[in-house]
Amino acid sequence: MQSNLSSAQTQALHLLQTVFGYPAFRSQQGQIVDHVVRGGDALVLMPTGGGKSLCYQIPALIRHGVGIVVSPLIALMQDQVDALAEVGVRAAFLNSTQSFDEALRIEKLMRNGEIDLVYIAPERLMTQRCLELLSVTPIALFAIDEAHCVSQWGHDFRPEYIKLSVLHERFPSIPRIALTATADQQTRDEIIHRLQLENAMQFVASFDRPNIRYQIVEKANGRKQLLDFIQAQHAGDAGIVYCLSRKKVEETAEFLKENGITALPYHAGMEQADRSRNQARFLREDGIVMTATIAFGMGIDKPDVRFVAHLDLPKSIEGYYQETGRAGRDGANANAWMAYGLQDVVQQRRMIDESEANETFKRVQGAKLDAMLGLCETLNCRRVHILDYFGQESEPCGNCDTCLSPPISFDGTIAAQKILSTIYRVDQRFAAGHVIDVIRGIDTDRVKQWRHDQLSTFGIGSDKSEAEWRALLRQLIALGLVSVDYDNFSSLKLTENSRPVLRGETRIQLRQYKKADKAVKHKRQS
Numbered sequence: 001m002q003s004n005l006s007s008a009q010t011q012a013l014h015l016l017q018t019v020f021g022y023p024a025f026r027s028q029q030g031q032i033v034d035h036v037v038r039g040g041d042a043l044v045l046m047p048t049g050g051g052k053s054l055c056y057q058i059p060a061l062i063r064h065g066v067g068i069v070v071s072p073l074i075a076l077m078q079d080q081v082d083a084l085a086e087v088g089v090r091a092a093f094l095n096s097t098q099s100f101d102e103a104l105r106i107e108k109l110m111r112n113g114e115i116d117l118v119y120i121a122p123e124r125l126m127t128q129r130c131l132e133l134l135s136v137t138p139i140a141l142f143a144i145d146e147a148h149c150v151s152q153w154g155h156d157f158r159p160e161y162i163k164l165s166v167l168h169e170r171f172p173s174i175p176r177i178a179l180t181a182t183a184d185q186q187t188r189d190e191i192i193h194r195l196q197l198e199n200a201m202q203f204v205a206s207f208d209r210p211n212i213r214y215q216i217v218e219k220a221n222g223r224k225q226l227l228d229f230i231q232a233q234h235a236g237d238a239g240i241v242y243c244l245s246r247k248k249v250e251e252t253a254e255f256l257k258e259n260g261i262t263a264l265p266y267h268a269g270m271e272q273a274d275r276s277r278n279q280a281r282f283l284r285e286d287g288i289v290m291t292a293t294i295a296f297g298m299g300i301d302k303p304d305v306r307f308v309a310h311l312d313l314p315k316s317i318e319g320y321y322q323e324t325g326r327a328g329r330d331g332a333n334a335n336a337w338m339a340y341g342l343q344d345v346v347q348q349r350r351m352i353d354e355s356e357a358n359e360t361f362k363r364v365q366g367a368k369l370d371a372m373l374g375l376c377e378t379l380n381c382r383r384v385h386i387l388d389y390f391g392q393e394s395e396p397c398g399n400c401d402t403c404l405s406p407p408i409s410f411d412g413t414i415a416a417q418k419i420l421s422t423i424y425r426v427d428q429r430f431a432a433g434h435v436i437d438v439i440r441g442i443d444t445d446r447v448k449q450w451r452h453d454q455l456s457t458f459g460i461g462s463d464k465s466e467a468e469w470r471a472l473l474r475q476l477i478a479l480g481l482v483s484v485d486y487d488n489f490s491s492l493k494l495t496e497n498s499r500p501v502l503r504g505e506t507r508i509q510l511r512q513y514k515k516a517d518k519a520v521k522h523k524r525q526s
């Protein structure tokens with residue numbers, strides 16, 4: 001078999017085994033390495049933990065000159081360099097954390113080609129000094145890590161990334177390899193366009209993470225549900241809990257601690273020293289639950305994170321996939337758990353609505369949120385839905401909540417009509433709580449004040465609990481049949497799509513309500 005390999009391939013395999021100590025390349029690593037060694041540009045889309053680093057590290061060792069790695073993750077550069085030094089690769093970084101003398105020393109090594117890999121932060125790379133340094137350095141390749149940072153629509157957008165096209169302009173003959181774990185078509189197109197990678201070969205790995213079990217439950221009391229989930233399935237395990245706000249991060253960490261769980265907070269509002277200390281503890285100690293905003297996680301390589309929980313709805317499927325992808329990197333079973341409710345939908349829609357961004361941006365964010373809501377409300381396999389979003393076809397997985405305990409759908413037309421006509425009869429001027437009170441026939445002061453007990457729809461839904469009506473309303477909002485007017489006390493409004501349902505021209509299928517405490521309780525996976 002060896003004889004079929006080119007000399008470059010033989011050399012690559014040899015380095016993989018002798019330097020990195022792995023017997024064989026994983027999935028497409030071998031082809032990617034070969035392509036870059038020959039001087040080709042590449043766009044590599046591989047999930048977190050897939051093994052992207054070797055795709056540029058090995059070509060940098062084989063090709064003449066220094067491999068330049070552009071990475072936004074300054075905090076991790078030291079670790080990456082240390083790991084390479086351990087296996088005997090000459091690596092260093094250039095960023096704002098080091099002394100001037102140290103930088104001078106590395107610059108000299110670069111000019112002399114006496115170093116294999118140098119990690120550089122994008123803002124540093126763009127300086128005149130650095131570009132001049134590169135022009136007198138023998139360069140093996142440019143690796144652009146976390147390439148999705150170039151996407152203005154993504155949540156990791158870094159303006160300096162857009163300027164990276166200068167690498168192609170200044171060094172047209174040096175191969176470039178862009179790598180990311182975010183792979184929806186839009187991000188992919190943006191990377192190609194902005195980094196001028198039109199001629200790059202695309203390598204798209206499977207995005208399936210079969211060992212992660214996806215579970216999305218109805219939110220009742222999120223924190224309590226989280227605690228039950230951890231106690232029942234993850235006692236003593238390391239995990240990450242994502243919350244939207246800093247305040248909620250603090251409160252949740254506190255709540256978990258009070259209940260005997262070793263939880264630490266992490267968000268961008270904390271002192272740098274506290275953040276670093278918590279991150280270091282999470283990485284080194286066993287069984288720590290990191291309660292964090294999405295500021296936490298990019299580039300974190302902890303293989304045995306057993307669960308990722310979301311107490312708030314992520315803004316997009318990319319975000320959800322990236323965050324949940326931090327679970328189970330060692331390949332052992334892991335859970336991605338989320339509690340989701342009406343308030344999440346209202347809150348996320350409001351954040352888009354109230355943001356300062358332009359209309360196009362809002363529209364893109366709105367579409368991303370809709371896709372995320374589609375995942376939450378789906379009656380089908382969650383994994384099929386996620387992979388489909390990344391352009392990958394698959395079969396129902398048998399390892400998500402909808403596969404393990406299929407949701408019951410029902411013809412929700414009449415229930416929807418009850419909600420829609422009540423919204424209409426209260427003149428589209430009231431928020432969810434009041435509308436549901438009217439439907440259920442609750443005689444509140446407000447109901448009396450507005451004489452809503454006189455409405456024909458008063459009490460037409462007394463057969464269902466408040467939580468059930470909330471779940472139904474949430475689905476109608478997710479489906480675009482009801483909108484929320486944030487400028488007017490979050491009052492509910494009908495939309496163009498409501499009319500055919502009200503008239504009975506369109507029938508709709510909804511998800512049967514599952515009481516939170518009766519929701520699927522999986523046994524701990526063996």
Ligand code: ADP
Binds near residue numbers: 048
């Ligand atoms: P990514 O950057 O895609 O998240 P990494 O490059 O950090 O992934 O690799 C993830 C883990 O997989 C690392 O621990 C790495 O050493 C390991 N790994 C990568 N390639 C191989 C391989 N061919 N064989 C065995 N382990 C590998």
Ligand code: ZN
Binds near residue numbers: 382396399402403404
């Ligand atoms: Zn499934």
